[in-house]
Amino acid sequence: MSSTQTHAPEIDAVTGTATTGHSWDGIAELNTPLPKWWLWIFYATIVWSFGYFVVYPSWPLATSHTTGVFGWTSRGEVASDIEDLKKLRSGNNAKLAAMPLADVTKDPQMLDFAKAQGKAAFGDNCAPCHGAGGGGAVGFPSLVDDDWLWGGKIDQIEQTIKFGVRSAHAETRAGAMTAFGTGSSPILKKDQIEQVADYVLTLSKQQADAKSAEAGKAVYAENCAVCHGDEGKGNQELGAPNLTDGIWLYGKDKAAIVYGVVNGRGGVMPNFAGRIDDATIKSLAVYVHQLGGGVK
Amino acid sequence: MNAGVKPTARHDNAPVVVETGEGELYVSRRKIYPQSVKGRFRTIKWSLLAFCLAVYYFLPFVRWDRGPHSPDQAVLIDMPSRRFYFFFVEIWPQEVYFITGLLILAALSLFLMNAVAGRIWCGYLCWQTVWTDLFQAIERFTEGDRREHYKADQQPWTANRVARRAAKYFLWLMVAWWTGGAWVLYFADAPTLVKQLLTFQAPAIAYTWIGILTVTTFVFAGLMREQVCVYMCPWPRIQAALTDEHALNVTYRYDRGEPRMSVKKATQLRAANQPAGDCVDCDQCVAVCPTGVDIRKGLQLDCIQCGLCIDACDTVMKKIGRPTGLIAYDTDINVKRRQSGEAETWRLVRPRTLLYAGVIVVVIGVMLSALLLRNDVGVNAMHDRNPIFVKLSDGSVRNAYTVNLLNKKSMPRRFLLRVDNLPGVRVETTGQAGAQDGFPLIDVGPDQTRQMRVLLTMPADAKIPPQTKIQFRLVDTATGKSAAHADHFMAP
Structure with missing residues (x-):
């Protein structure tokens, strides 16, 4: 557009409206003018963008970026949100830390708080091994059934979470299944292991060779009863499983039992004392206890 | 750069008189000074305005007994406890399909209104129209009618003019503020909230919303006016695509009006038994138009079809002793038929209206039965x-x-x-x-x-x-x- 040469705009014959002078394949663009304030709003957004440029991180540098006058970062915003949340929960958490667990279950408000907080903490800390719903997996105990290796009362659950099982903590729950069939001079011979496995099968009323099982009874009494009890009911002090019920951490068939007797068993659960605070551990105990398997 | 071009106003579709240079791509708003008018449609508009505003401002105070455990406000959107109350209806968040049904009904009613008589919604019921009407009335009250206001605007500022302008803004602000104030009453117990607002005990969010709605009301009804309809509202565009030749619209009956001429000349021609148009080109229809259009150019996007030009034209026709109704609610097809000497045809019942009405009845039926069979x-x-x-x-x-x-x-x-x-x-x-x-x-x-x-x-x-x-x-x-x-x- 030149400032000296002006010419009259073309007028569209059908509508009588001026065209912009642009024409594509004979199709002319009618000039329907926008209101001026529309244009001013557009300019205002450009001015506004300079404000953004100054206030927020905007320009990449060689190794970093400009930080903006307030030093705002999205990461910092999340951190401050989390701080706010912690502050918001601090009253309840202080109360929870000082409260015996038995009282928590009787206080509906604290119970709701602990359950909600426990659910989130469970997802963060427990779900990778025990499953999102606490259903467990082979080698990782189910937390929703009524069978507990170390006790299913709420205080016992809290202790397990705090100190772990066969963990590095001094107060850890310790005790492991002995390996009876490894090494140069194994404690039990191969046929003895077969026999005791058959006997263990009968404890939970499973099919087994009657003769072999009969022979295994003596082997059991000598080697196993010390931990698993004379009747095979287990011992929660030692974490020795109940062999008479229908729940098997590593499988209920003979092969799994033989493998356990030969090689021993001893899964590890880390201690959470020192990793997460007491109030959160208490919340976890409350949450796990009410999942479905907690013992009154 | 481009000298001497008079930018064409958006609403002026007439061939542009161009001297030199290129057409402007942006135009300043042409300020509109709508003149006051009396007549049938003005009365209808005043009554509907009073009714709509009365409903809006006073509905939150209507009580409805729901027993001791529920609020007793007839219409209440209870955000904290996630309940919506409307007289005997109570809606939970998961029943939001009732709201969907309402929206469908609203859209279909708009279509039906349009098929029967054009932009009834725009001209009489839309909040943009109602509040603009109110704000224009205030403007005429403080700054005078069309001529007085226009003249004053051409003069330098005087103390009197400043005082009148200030009075207008003050009154506008009061109405806008009261509009925002009424809005928040739908979200809490109205009498309690009024007390809180007066003692400055109300939650901050209430003041924030009153502030937002004060600003939007003031800007939209006071300053933006017809620009909201022309540039911001989608309905004029949709309406143009939905209308047909049988729909009643505010129409200039060019079959009767053209050619335009003075009363004197028309009298002479008629005496000589020659054809003469009734339109005397007095421009009263343009003067009273709240959006500043010339209805004689036909159906157009900017026309909200409020019927005020009908009142203006009828007044003039009575004065010059010609029949009223030169501008009237008429259909496109009838104007054409009269022009070619055929009889008028009225088709209120046609597939389009039947379909809209039918679907509306079905939707109302479905919603009503869902509401009555709602399990508690x-x-x-x-x-x-x-x-x-x-x-x-x-x-x-x-x-x-x-x-x-x-x-x-x-x-x-x-x-x-x-x-x-x-x-x-x-x-x-x-x-x-x-x-x-x-x-x-x-x-x-x-x-x-x-x-x-x-x-x-x-x-x-x-x-x-x-x-x-x-x-x-x-x-x-x-x-x-x-x-x-x-x-x-x-x-x-």
Whole structure:
């Protein structure tokens, strides 16, 4: 557009409206003018963008970026949100830390708080091994059934979470299944292991060779009863499983039992004392206890 | 750069008189000074304005008794407790389809209005029209009618002019503020909130919203006016695509009006038995138009079809002794037919109107029956997915569910949670009030939802397939009213 040469705009014959002078394949663009304030709003957004440029991180540098006058970062915003949340929960958490667990279950408000907080903490800390719903997996105990290796009362659950099982903590729950069939001079011979496995099968009323099982009874009494009890009911002090019920951490068939007797068993659960605070551990105990398997 | 071009105003579709240079791509707004007018449509508009504003400003104060546990405000959007109350209707968030139904009805009514008589909504009922009308009345009250106001605007500022302008803005601000104030009353108990607002005890959000609506009302009704309709509202564009030749629209009857000429000349021509148009080109129709259009150019986007030009034209026609109705509600086809000497045709009942009316009746029927058959008991359950079942030490199988119990009545109720199609099941919950036939009795507070974790256990010796269809049934122990939810019981 030149400032000296002006010419009259073309007028569209059908509508009588001026065209912009642009024409594509004979199709002319009618000039329907926008209101001026529309244009001013557009300019205002450009001015506004300079404000953004100054206030927020905007320009990449060689190794970093400009930080903006307030030093705002999205990461910092999340951190401050989390701080706010912690502050918001601090009253309840202080109360929870000082409260015996038995009282928590009787206080509906604290119970709701602990359950909600426990659910989130469970997802963060427990779900990778025990499953999102606490259903467990082979080698990782189910937390929703009524069978507990170390006790299913709420205080016992809290202790397990705090100190772990066969963990590095001094107060850890310790005790492991002995390996009876490894090494140069194994404690039990191969046929003895077969026999005791058959006997263990009968404890939970499973099919087994009657003769072999009969022979295994003596082997059991000598080697196993010390931990698993004379009747095979287990011992929660030692974490020795109940062999008479229908729940098997590593499988209920003979092969799994033989493998356990030969090689021993001893899964590890880390201690959470020192990793997460007491109030959160208490919340976890409350949450796990009410999942479905907690013992009154 | 481009000298001498008079930018064409947006509403002026006449051929542009161009001297030199290129057409402007942006135009300044041409200020409109609508003149006051008296007549049939002005009266209708005043009455509807009074009615609409009265409803808007006073509805929050209407009371409706719902018992001791629910609010007694007839129309209330209760955000904190997530309830919407409208007289006898109470809607929970999951029943938002009622709102969808309302929106469908609103759209269809708009279409039907358009098929029958054009932009009735725009001209008489739209809040943009109602508030603009009110603001223009205030403007005429403070700064005078069209001529006076226009003249003053051409003069330098005087103390008198400043005072009148200030008075206008003050009155506008009061109306805008009161508009925002009424808005927030729909979201809380109105009398309480009014007291809080007056003593500055109201929540900050109330003041914020009053502020926002004060600004939007002031800007839209006071400053933007017809530009909201022309540049911001989608309906004029949609309307133009939906109208047809049988729809009544505010129409200049050019068959009667053209050619335009002075009263004197028309009298002479008529005396000589020659054709003469009735339009005397007095421009009164343009003067009274709130959006500044010339209706004689036909149906156009900027025309909100308020009918004020009809009043103006009728006044003039009476004065010059010609029949009224040179501008009137008329149909496109009739103007054409009269022009070619054919008889008028009126087709109010045609496929288009029948269809819209029919669908409206269907939607109202569906919504009304849904509303009347609405169950005030509700139950839904979510089966635990991980694990889907648990084997207990004695070999029995347990499934866990998260069950929501809905009491949509404003009184506390006791329910029996039955589990059907699974004989021998053991049902356990925590927090139940008692048991009946082995099923838990559960108390739910007035107008509340209660979430329970429910454990179903089947004994080891029960022969059950991997998947059994079951049903949770929640029964009101007092009335026997119930609701059901289908689910599954999973086993190895």
